[in-house]
Every structure is written in structure tokens, then in C-alpha cells.
Amino acid sequence: MTSTTTSTTGPTNPTVAALLARSNELGADPKNTNYAGGNTSATGTGTDPVTGAETELLWVKGSGGDLGTLTEQGLAVLRLDRVRALESVYPGVEREDEMVAAFDHCLFGTGGAAPSIDTAMHALVETAHVDHLHPDAGIALATAADGERLTRECFGDAVVWVPWRRPGFQLGLDIAAIQRENPQAIGCILGGHGITAWGDTSEEVQRNALRIIAEATQFIERTGSAEPFGAHDPSRDALPEAERRAKASALAPVIRGLASTDAPMVGHWTDTEVVHEFLGGDKLGKLAAQGTSCPDHFLRTKVKPLVLDLPAHASIEESVARLQELHEAYRADYTAYYERHADADSPAMRGADPAIVLVPGVGMFSFGTDKQTARVAGEFYVNAIQVMRGAEAISTYSPIEESEKFRIEYWALEEAKLQRKPAPKPLATRxxxxxxxxxxxxxxxxxxxxxxxxxxxxxxxxxxxxxxxxxxxxxxxxxxxxxxxxxxxxxxxxxxxxxxxxxxxxxxxxxxxxxxxxxxxxxxxxxxxxxxxxxxxxxxxxxxxxxxxxxxxxxxxxxxxxxxxxxxxxxxxxxxxxxxxxxxxxxxxxxxxxxxxxxxxxxxxxxxxxxxxxxxxxxxxxxxxxxxxxxxxxxxxxxxxxxxxxxxxxxxxxxxxxxxxxxxxxxxxxxxxxxxxxxxxxxxxxxx
CATH class of the missing domain: 3.40.50.720 (NAD(P)-binding Rossmann-like Domain)
Structure with missing residues (x-):
């Protein structure tokens, strides 16, 4: 019988062992995917404990896990024939969320993680191994205004373009159809989202995923413009280190207080070259206002940041006064965004404060309900900056529509995930x-x-x-x-x-x-x-x-x-x-x-x-x-x-x-x- 839970000696099934090794290696390199982003899978056989017969199984990273630290317990294990049989009862894209609950009826054994929304993608593609990742270079192609043309230019027919579709059962059907229709392809670029690669062996799918990332990176470097963020504005240059730290420490409590208007937050300060480069370009206002595109990004960073529109050498007093004005405007804008798209079934608005605040000359402040969440939000916005850099270098950055962002941010499935989180401890956020x-x-x-x-x-x-x-x-x-x-x-x-x-x-x-x-x-x-x-x-x-x-x-x-x-x-x-x-x-x-x-x-x-x-x-x-x-x-x-x-x-x-x-x-x-x-x-x- 194949175990579906973690043992102290590691997985005994070689398919599972290879999947975990591949996942950990891919997840350890931030060029491949971001924290807790993406998912990997493998198919193989296990013994049915009731009949004793060999059963074809799908092991796939479960909901909420991180590839870099994935263990056997973080895998969902499903009967492959039952998952694929769901296609015959699929009620259509308007009711595709119902399919997530259906995955529970396909589980094999006990233990393991809950199946994620991407399970269909892994089950329906007819190869033994599938990797879905969120590399910055891949998302740059995915968010370029003419991404479909650029994908052909970059990869020829080896990688196929898939138009934006919200993650779910229909996206799995779309990718499976494209894989069948393009037997020469090793994977696809998912419009607005990321990449998916496939292969007959664990080594092959990893090689294909890394090839897509490498070729996308090289294509951007080879063909991209030298100033993707626009002309440099010296008035927004990073301040000298001591001055930068002093201003950051003076502004941080004010910004944290503003970001905690609806609920208390912990903060994180990011002071890196890539952030300051973004803050110093004359496209800053336009790109920041367009917001992020990949769902993994904006679920943690909100759809767009608050940007202090003052030069680096603005005084603390000027900066505080302007931040207070901008915060009031941000809250009004976010409330309007919610009201534009919410309907009677939408979850209540979760708060109108920014998760990311950008301050020229100083850096980026990110916020979350604990330090890890705040730090990861900042890391995701750095990923978003790199995506914008790549897209603007080869084309024009064109993220998914605002209405689609809202559908994901206030998705019933996302709300259910939030409701399952344990109650905070008494001193959480303090x-x-x-x-x-x-x-x-x-x-x-x-x-x-x-x-x-x-x-x-x-x-x-x-x-x-x-x-x-x-x-x-x-x-x-x-x-x-x-x-x-x-x-x-x-x-x-x-x-x-x-x-x-x-x-x-x-x-x-x-x-x-x-x-x-x-x-x-x-x-x-x-x-x-x-x-x-x-x-x-x-x-x-x-x-x-x-x-x-x-x-x-x-x-x-x-x-x-x-x-x-x-x-x-x-x-x-x-x-x-x-x-x-x-x-x-x-x-x-x-x-x-x-x-x-x-x-x-x-x-x-x-x-x-x-x-x-x-x-x-x-x-x-x-x-x-x-x-x-x-x-x-x-x-x-x-x-x-x-x-x-x-x-x-x-x-x-x-x-x-x-x-x-x-x-x-x-x-x-x-x-x-x-x-x-x-x-x-x-x-x-x-x-x-």
C-alpha cells in the first residue's frame, strides 16, 4: 500500500520522492517561482487497500503549500481516473467553482493536503508530470500587450500561448486541449498569469520548465529596451544610507498607523536597488496605478500600491502631510473599486488600506498580519516590479482587467480559505x-x-x-x-x-x-x-x-x-x-x-x-x-x-x-x- 502521509524516513514511493526533489529544487530559486506560488504534480501507481489492485494516482502540491519546503504531507493524492471523470459532469464555466468540492470525492487514502484550484490543470494534461510556475520572466511575457506574438517570436512552436482565464477547471480543460493539439510543445504561457510545462518524466518536465524560464529571460535581455521604467528622475534617487535609514525610521510608524486604519498590521521595509530603480523612473506613476497581474501577487499586495508623489529630499513634515492625504484618497479609490464590482454574493470588503507603500528615496513598506506575511508581500511586489520591467522592455505592460482582479480577490474560494485560518493569538500584530x-x-x-x-x-x-x-x-x-x-x-x-x-x-x-x-x-x-x-x-x-x-x-x-x-x-x-x-x-x-x-x-x-x-x-x-x-x-x-x-x-x-x-x-x-x-x-x- 502506498502511504499518503509523511514519514520520518521520507517517501517510499519513488514517484513521490522524485516529485518532492524536483519541487524543492525549483522552489529554492526565486527566479523560478515566488513563495508559496505555483504547483507541481506527478502520476504513478499505488495499491488500493480494499481491492489490492494497482490504481493510477495523481500527486499534486496541495492548497497553500510552498514548493521550496514541500513535504509528502503537503501533497494531495487523488485517483486519476475519478478526477478525469469529472469532465463528464462539469457544469460549465459559470459553475466551475463547484468542481473544487468534487475533488474531495476523488481523494485516495488519508492525510495529505487539500486539493488546490489548479488540480484540474495537472490531472487533465495527458503527460505524467506537470509544473505550473510564476517566474518573473514568464509573467513578463504573459503581461505584455502583444504577448501572444512575442511568445511565438521567443519560442517558436515549442511553447503555446493560452489567453487569460481565471484558475479553475476550465483553464485545466483549455491547457489539456492545447497540449493535445500541439504535440511538439513543451509547455505554455498563461496570459496575465505564468507558465505551465509538461513532460513524460520528472527530469523532462523540470528541464522543460527551466528551458522556458531561461529562454524568456534571455529573450528579454536580448531584445528589451535599456530604460524599461522610462527616463531617470534624479529627484527620486535613493538617499545616502544613513539619511535613508533615518527617514525610513521616522516615516515607518506613521505609515504603519495609516496601513492599520481598518486592522492592525506588522510592517517590513525593503531597501533594495530594484525598488529604488523603479521609484526613480518616470513611468512610476503609470505602472503603479496599473497594479499587479499575477493572482499570487495581488492577493498579497492588493491591486495597486500607495505611492508618495514627492521628491526624495522632501521633509518629514511634508511627507507625513502628503501621506495622510494620499491615504485618504487611496481608501476612497479602493472602496470605489469594490463597489464597482461587488454583487449581492460578494464577501464584505476586507479593508481599504494599502498593503504596499512606495516612498521615493527611502524604499518600500509592506504590511501583513505578521512579519512573514508583511515580508512576503514585499517580495511579491518586487516580483511585480521585475514583471513590469520585462514587459515594458519588450512591449507595454498590460495586466489583467480590474474586474478579473476583483473576481479573484473576492472569490468565494479565496474567502473560504481565509475563513479556515486559525483565530489569531492574543498578541498577534503587536x-x-x-x-x-x-x-x-x-x-x-x-x-x-x-x-x-x-x-x-x-x-x-x-x-x-x-x-x-x-x-x-x-x-x-x-x-x-x-x-x-x-x-x-x-x-x-x-x-x-x-x-x-x-x-x-x-x-x-x-x-x-x-x-x-x-x-x-x-x-x-x-x-x-x-x-x-x-x-x-x-x-x-x-x-x-x-x-x-x-x-x-x-x-x-x-x-x-x-x-x-x-x-x-x-x-x-x-x-x-x-x-x-x-x-x-x-x-x-x-x-x-x-x-x-x-x-x-x-x-x-x-x-x-x-x-x-x-x-x-x-x-x-x-x-x-x-x-x-x-x-x-x-x-x-x-x-x-x-x-x-x-x-x-x-x-x-x-x-x-x-x-x-x-x-x-x-x-x-x-x-x-x-x-x-x-x-x-x-x-x-x-x-x-
Missing amino acids: VALVTGGGSGIGRATAERLVAEGACVVIADLNPDSAQAVAEELGGPDKAVALRADVSDEDAVVQAVADAVLAFGGLDLIVNNAGLSLSKPLLETTAKDWDLQHDVMARGSFLISRETARVMIDQAMGGDIVYISSKNSVFAGPNNIAYSATKADQAHQVRLLAAELGGHQIRVNGINPDGVVRGSGIFAGGWGASRAKVYGVEEEKLGEFYAQRTLLKREVLPANVANAVFALTAGDLSHTTGLHVPVDAGVAAAFLR
Whole structure:
């Protein structure tokens, strides 16, 4: 019996093994297809577990998978005879969406992925192997105004032109007919869309797909014009790097706030040569307004971007004012687009904000419900730029009609796919900055925030510790590391700017960086005092000031949480500098809660006590000092602290992280200026 699920040892069926190897190789090269774009298939035989007879099967990449990382579990497995038999009950193009549900009745075995809309293309073409891809060069031909003529000029009769048709059962029938009528052909160019190649073996279809891509690329390079984006406009040249980054970090929160008018978004900044070349051409306005063409592109980028129509050296103030005007116009235009094409059965409008914002001299900002989605949206728009470059080089860029874009964007099948997505986690779309995030409470807080859906910037004086935590949490789509000396004003300004560029803005700040020197009054030096106040009182002030600027510019509200201490209200022995600076932090909470509430920024504090395990402060000598004060062994300090509490429980970093989550996840939406004790019950520190 042929397995249809993934095993730890890999697929046992050689047809499946060859299909996966081919898919992964094709998907690993962005010249061949974009992320999660395209699909591949193979036919072969498997044993029917009921009859014991050999059955002809189709393995095809399922809905939503990515070729570069495709596994056996990402394949849909269908009985080929049953899929092909659907042609006899096909009700016509007006009802072709019904055929997607029919694919479920053709499945073989258990497990595997749901069949995609392109399944018919793979089943009906009468060769054993089919590859459908979205290479930039192929789509450039597909979107050229005279693409059919150029396809013949480029390939002769080896590749056939197929006029635009929305993906579905009818497109599968069209391609199958063309393949039968053109036995010499190795594949086709799908108008407005991409390419499809076929072959009798896995090696042959891969060779044919790569040949189509290579010949299309060479044709564009050989025959294309030198200035596909039009004459160069020096007023829109990329700014020098330092100036470019500074302007990007200043504009990013404003742009993120605009792009989050209907729903909060995470941002990504793309600063590459191809983007700046596009922004510097005098065809920018025209091409951007025409929008993207390939469905994989505009489903992620929306039909067109918002373009700031100012020169690169426009001031921040001018840029912000104009972006606000353009955003209002964009929303009105998108609403009109929806109303032009929606009917009684259309899904509700999903939001009128742009997913792509282009800023001359600065680059491209892209948005999504998480960092990966935002980054991939930017990657897709770069693909679209390359498509426009190729089409304009050899002809005139001519994407599919607006009405066709709407049919796909608001397709019932696309809506059903969106409805199947799991509910977002409580902190989804929130961007957090945690100081002192490389160890102890900061590390535990970063772990909890990422687990609850947030993107996290881990700032620490020790960059190696911060980087290790970021990598453990999933890398740059989940967490990034920054070196930050919170006592240095210039370093804080730069760290916040870098944090903004990592995820587009900031929403949730955790002032956790700290240290302590446990000494009696007469042994405490001015240097001891200054060091602790510089890191915790001054550092928290600097971080709060700079991040508040970002959150005010975003106009999305936010949270600032101070990790203060039980010592902010409790007078312990031999601890003058630490306790005084914690009292400073505690009052900053009250002051900032009063000042920032009008911006919907909530400021709260947490008062831990006795957090020994995993603590960078205790490991740095504080533990030994406090153990000496209390006359206990250092390794038993946590137990000592637990026994002096009402609950007799040791406080762990995760307990503090839980409090951060409770304050910021939404249930305490009307709470600000609060201090939450996380000390297992220290009566002397009860707030009065």
C-alpha cells in the first residue's frame, strides 16, 4: 500500500520522492517561482487497500503549500481516473467553482493536503508530470500587450500561448486541449498569469520548465529596451544610507498607523536597488496605478500600491502631510473599486488600506498580519516590479482587467480559505521591545510574548545573549536582537530607530534592564548610586520617551510596562541605591500614565521580589550579597525568599512574564497607572 502521509524516513514511493526533489529544487530559486506560488504534480501507481489492485494516482502540491519546503504531507493524492471523470459532469464555466468540492470525492487514502484550484490543470494534461510556475520572466511575457506574438517570436512552436482565464477547471480543460493539439510543445504561457510545462518524466518536465524560464529571460535581455521604467528622475534617487535609514525610521510608524486604519498590521521595509530603480523612473506613476497581474501577487499586495508623489529630499513634515492625504484618497479609490464590482454574493470588503507603500528615496513598506506575511508581500511586489520591467522592455505592460482582479480577490474560494485560518493569538500584530531581554525576566517575557503572537525586539547590553534568545524564538520573522546601552541617550535613540525598522513600529514596551549593587549606606559610593540610577531610572525614562514618540506617531495606542520591584515600596536593609531607583521607576509609571493616556498609551508596573533562578542580576553578584545579608547559602536564597511570603512559593521569571501578558493582552484594556505585585505575597509591600 502506498502511504499518503509523511514519514520520518521520507517517501517510499519513488514517484513521490522524485516529485518532492524536483519541487524543492525549483522552489529554492526565486527566479523560478515566488513563495508559496505555483504547483507541481506527478502520476504513478499505488495499491488500493480494499481491492489490492494497482490504481493510477495523481500527486499534486496541495492548497497553500510552498514548493521550496514541500513535504509528502503537503501533497494531495487523488485517483486519476475519478478526477478525469469529472469532465463528464462539469457544469460549465459559470459553475466551475463547484468542481473544487468534487475533488474531495476523488481523494485516495488519508492525510495529505487539500486539493488546490489548479488540480484540474495537472490531472487533465495527458503527460505524467506537470509544473505550473510564476517566474518573473514568464509573467513578463504573459503581461505584455502583444504577448501572444512575442511568445511565438521567443519560442517558436515549442511553447503555446493560452489567453487569460481565471484558475479553475476550465483553464485545466483549455491547457489539456492545447497540449493535445500541439504535440511538439513543451509547455505554455498563461496570459496575465505564468507558465505551465509538461513532460513524460520528472527530469523532462523540470528541464522543460527551466528551458522556458531561461529562454524568456534571455529573450528579454536580448531584445528589451535599456530604460524599461522610462527616463531617470534624479529627484527620486535613493538617499545616502544613513539619511535613508533615518527617514525610513521616522516615516515607518506613521505609515504603519495609516496601513492599520481598518486592522492592525506588522510592517517590513525593503531597501533594495530594484525598488529604488523603479521609484526613480518616470513611468512610476503609470505602472503603479496599473497594479499587479499575477493572482499570487495581488492577493498579497492588493491591486495597486500607495505611492508618495514627492521628491526624495522632501521633509518629514511634508511627507507625513502628503501621506495622510494620499491615504485618504487611496481608501476612497479602493472602496470605489469594490463597489464597482461587488454583487449581492460578494464577501464584505476586507479593508481599504494599502498593503504596499512606495516612498521615493527611502524604499518600500509592506504590511501583513505578521512579519512573514508583511515580508512576503514585499517580495511579491518586487516580483511585480521585475514583471513590469520585462514587459515594458519588450512591449507595454498590460495586466489583467480590474474586474478579473476583483473576481479573484473576492472569490468565494479565496474567502473560504481565509475563513479556515486559525483565530489569531492574543498578541498577534503587536510589536514589543524588551530591554534586558537576554536573560532572566526579560528573556522569559520575550518568550511569552512571542508564544502569544507578538513580534519582539530583544535589546540587551550583551548582544550575544540577545541574539541567542532571538534565534531560539524563531529568528527575524519572530524576534530580532539589538545591542542597547539604555543609559546612553544616543544609543537609545538609535536602538529605537532600529527596532522600528525591524517590524514597522512599536506597541508594547517592557522596561526591564537593570542591575543591583547591595551595599549599606556608608559603603555605597556615588559611582554605585549613579550606575544604578543611570541604567534603571534614566534608562527607563529614555526608552519610554523615545518609544512614546513612535506610538504617538502611529496613533494606535500601546503599552509601556515597567519591571519595578517590591523594593519600590518596601524598605529593606543595605539597599539604598537599588531601592531608591526602583521607587523612581514606580513613580514614572504614575506620571506617564497620566501624561500618555490621551494617546491611548497605557503605562503599568510590575513589582517582583526574590526572582533568583535565571536572573542576570543575581548571577552577577547580587545573589551572593543578599545571601550574606540574610545569613543563608546563596543556592538556597530562592527558598529563603519563598518562605518569607504568604504563599510560600518561589517567584520565577515566567511568573513576571505572565503578569506582563495579563496587563497587555486586552482583558485589562481600561487599566493604567497600576502596580501589580508578583512576590508570592509580601505583606510589608502591600500597596496602600
